[in-house]
Amino acid sequence: MNPTAFAFIAVIIGGALTALQGPTNARLASATGSAVNAALISFAVGTVALLMLAAVLQTRVDMAATRALPAYAWLGGLYGAVFVVASAYAVPKLGVATTIVLMVAGQMLVSLVLDHFGAMGVPRQPISPLRVLGVAMLIGGVLLVRRG
Template sequence: MQILMLVFAVLAGLTNPFQSAANAQLNKQVMQPVWVATCTYVTGLLVLLVIQAFRRESLPGASLIGQVPWWAWMGGFVSIFGTMGGLLLAQKLGSGIFTGVNVTAAVVCSLVLDHFGLVGFKQHTASPMRMVGAALMIGGLWLVARF
């Protein structure tokens, strides 16, 4: 089961540059980034509704919804920054730099979230080796951007 989760995580990561490219190209043609982002979320919603038609999950009860921390509802809001960043910057920076910045920033942010056990993550100390790993990603990003 662990290997399937890792394969799915890899596939999810592989979609990031394609999503940025598709959104950026649509914005290049339409030149209205808010409408392009809206289109992105509407098409995503339509796909989710098709999946829901097959899965037939019931709505969560009010008691469950009431137990959710406030910040857990912010996923869609926060994802807008990545979507807008991709459609406005991916073609200008290039996929390697744009994706590299995104992934490197995500790793650095993840180390902080893990270290302090924030937003529901189990606490994982930012060991020296984890920090070296993040520094290597920053160095790798510099190489991708420079050469």
């Protein structure tokens, strides 16, 4: 399969599962008494799944390469933890659609800045009026989803 097509499919599936993650973790938070507890259980299950996938794929960690990484490269799990806790907390209060749209709006705003400056090793793509308009339309969508 074409790597670009595979990436599109992977991202669509990942996005679809992200929509399921909020209500799943909200239910877990309700049962465990805390969004933090829900995130802890969610990450434990995810860790087990990743360990099994790594074993099946027989992946190996390049320790020399990991030692050369910048400090921010180790923070992905922290970002994910904040995402999971925030969604578990917000879904019962805002609903799934509003929570997801707000998260996407936040992602788009930060993405524009990262792209513009080429931060964290991403290819530089300057902010343009069309890109800003796209994010503005997304934020408008947040308002429409919330009021609808």
